[in-house]
Amino acid sequence: MPVIRLLQTGLVFTCIFILATSCSQTENTTSDQNLVYSVHIAPIIHAKCSPCHRPGSSAPINLLTFEDVTSRLKTIQLVINSGIMPPWPADPEYVSFKGEKALTHNEKSLINNWIEAGAPEGNPKLSPPLPVFHDNSFLGKPDMVLQIPNPVFIKGDNQDKFYMLKIPFEFPQDTFIKAIEIVPGNKKLVHHVNAHIVQYDRGEKADHTKGLPYVDTEKHDKQKAYELLDLPNDDGTYPLLSPSVSNFLPGVEPVLYPEGIGGIKVTKQGVLLLDNMHYGPSPVDTSDQSSFNIFFSPSAPKRPLKEMILGTSGITRIDPPLIIPPDTVMSFTTEYRVPSDMSIVTINPHMHLLGKSFHAYAMTPSGDTIRLIRIPEWDFKWQYFYTYKKIQKIPARSVIKVHGVFDNTSANPNNPFDPPRTVTERAGSMRTTDEMFQLIISWMPYQNGDENISLE
Ligand code: HEC
Incomplete structure (x- = not known):
């Protein structure tokens, strides 16, 4: 379907143009005849495509092996030359960021030239091993897992959903958190999540588990959503909301800053607030029950963000x-x-x-x-x-x-x-x-x- 959308928007012309220019580039020293999958292409696919295009991720196809790639060469050429894939809206030539998925000019021309040269495999023994991905944690064994208490209903009406959700928590004592990692439940539909922590100091709220479990933010503004989730203190004032503690998009690994940077102090009672939970469209009624890996830190953050x-x-x-x-x-x-x-x-x-x-x-x-x-x-x-x-x-x-x-x-x-x-x-x-x-x-x-x- 994305390909059809592509054709409709007329981006094919751009592709042909880019193709023509990239073919005339001579940035890479390997001549087209010598380009082979195992040596030149596999590392690019593994780094820039496989993180999303693998089993258990939201992308529609897998791109891990030589066969995965060669069974759809034309489509791949179309999506990379139009800039639709990999999705990375920031201009990599202006600023190059950590974990960047965008293809460089050189990587694009390598893929194009390899395809034009007949897409040979080369010696499979020279191919790097398939990358290892983690469905449950990129950061290791979590100290605690918080799960959305009850499955969130997702109506099969082919519409995007934007919810605000609360996950009440109770730690043994006030503590420090170094990282929070999202483990999407419904891997096909969880598109975007942003999380904050709401903290209750002693006595401000008798029961922080009350209130609706989630609210549709297309229907209610922020203030109303906070009220429906019953986030305010018992006297109607607002508790402290932390800066963003976790965010997710398909293919993005959680960021762990160097020792001493980031981290947050939390009171033992609080709420993990998913202020922006975006579910993609579904044709059938379904649900999600994502969870969150919590990593504690033994000491107070030296330089909180x-x-x-x-x-x-x-x-x-x-x-x-x-x-x-x-x-x-x-x-x-x-x-x-x-x-x-x-x-x-x-x-x-x-x-x-x-x-x-x-x-x-x-x-x-x-x-x-x-x-x-x-x-x-x-x-x-x-x-x-x-x-x-x-x-x-x-x-x-x-x-x-x-x-x-x-x-x-x-x-x-x-x-x-x-x-x-x-x-x-x-x-x-x-x-x-x-x-x-x-x-x-x-x-x-x-x-x-x-x-x-x-x-x-
Ligand atoms: C950040 C995640 C992500 C990365 C990285 C990524 N893709 Fe995708 N890709 C998707 C998603 C999600 C879709 C489904 C369409 C959409 O939602 O826009 C998709 C769709 C596609 C399709 C169309 C599939 C179909 O329906 O036939 C192709 C082909 C494709 N990607 C190729 C690539 C290639 C090649 C790379 C690497 C150079 C890449 N993608 C990197 C997420 C990603």
């Missing part, structure tokens, strides 16, 4: 205000002046269905540009948390500038309205048909030498 939100619901104003009239393509900006040196580890650009492109960088006081991220073609479905390969220092008095372009014309195939209508941000709304323009930054106050710390 802070979270800063620019734009919608954040600390900076959007200019002009985020109102997008029908039949327009509009640009918006938001800026933040950095008061003291900061060390950025992960960023998460966020827009909804009208998003078209996203660009963020910092201008230092001496006039240098620090690249943060560029997404030439926004893709609502693939909203990664992008982690830098090395900590990114932003000097004091730099200005972080964020530009977003939104397409509210009927030429945007994702436009939720036909004909287009005015779309705006709405305080507290997480509905996909309202817009958002955010850059979420996970950071720490800068310490000497941070810029040399590798996050890989």
Whole structure:
């Protein structure tokens, strides 16, 4: 089906164009005749395709072996040359991130040239071993597993679902958590998860297990959802919500920061809040009961991460205000002046269905540009948390500038309205048909030498 969608959007022309140019490139020294699967292609497929295209993952086909790959060469060529696969909206030439799935120019031309040369296997003995993936944990044996208490019903109406869920927990005592890893239950449908921790200090809430287990965020705004889940303290005030503690997209491995960075202190009673649980469309009624591996830490986090939100619901104003009239393509900006040196580890650009492109960088006081991220073609479905390969220092008095372009014309195939209508941000709304323009930054106050710390 994706291939049909591809053909309909006319991207084949782009493919032919890219193919023609890539064939004329001579970046690689191996001549086309000598390109073989076992030596040149298998390592690329294993690193860039197999993490998603394997049994027990959400992708429709497996891409692990020579046979898997050669049984669909034309389709593979089509999806890689159009840039649809691997899904990685950030421009890898602007900034290259940890765990990047995008193919380099050289990798693309190797695959194309190998296919054009008849896709020979070469000596299978020279092929690297099949990569090992873990269905239950990439990080080892968890100290504790929290599971969604009751299966979440997913109606078979072929619609995406966006839920907010709560998983109440009770630890033996106040503790420190170093990592939380999601283990999707329904591997075909769990698309995107983002988790926070809600903490109750002693006595603020008599029973933190009450309330609805989950709420549809297309129907209720954030505040209403919090009330339905019964998150507020007994006196109606709000408990502490941690920064993002875990996030998931198919093919993404959990991030464990180097020793001493990240981690969180938690009170013994609380709730793991899945504020954004996105299930893909299902043709039949089904359910999900995902679980979460918890890894404790023996000591308090030395350098816990802070979270800063620019734009919608954040600390900076959007200019002009985020109102997008029908039949327009509009640009918006938001800026933040950095008061003291900061060390950025992960960023998460966020827009909804009208998003078209996203660009963020910092201008230092001496006039240098620090690249943060560029997404030439926004893709609502693939909203990664992008982690830098090395900590990114932003000097004091730099200005972080964020530009977003939104397409509210009927030429945007994702436009939720036909004909287009005015779309705006709405305080507290997480509905996909309202817009958002955010850059979420996970950071720490800068310490000497941070810029040399590798996050890989
Ligand atoms: C991050 C996960 C991910 C990675 C990495 C990835 N894919 Fe995919 N792929 C998917 C998903 C999910 C689909 C189903 C279509 C969709 O949801 O967009 C898909 C669909 C496809 C299809 C169409 C399958 C069909 O229905 O016939 C092909 C071909 C494909 N991918 C090839 C590749 C190749 C080649 C690579 C590596 C160069 C790759 N993919 C990397 C997730 C991934």
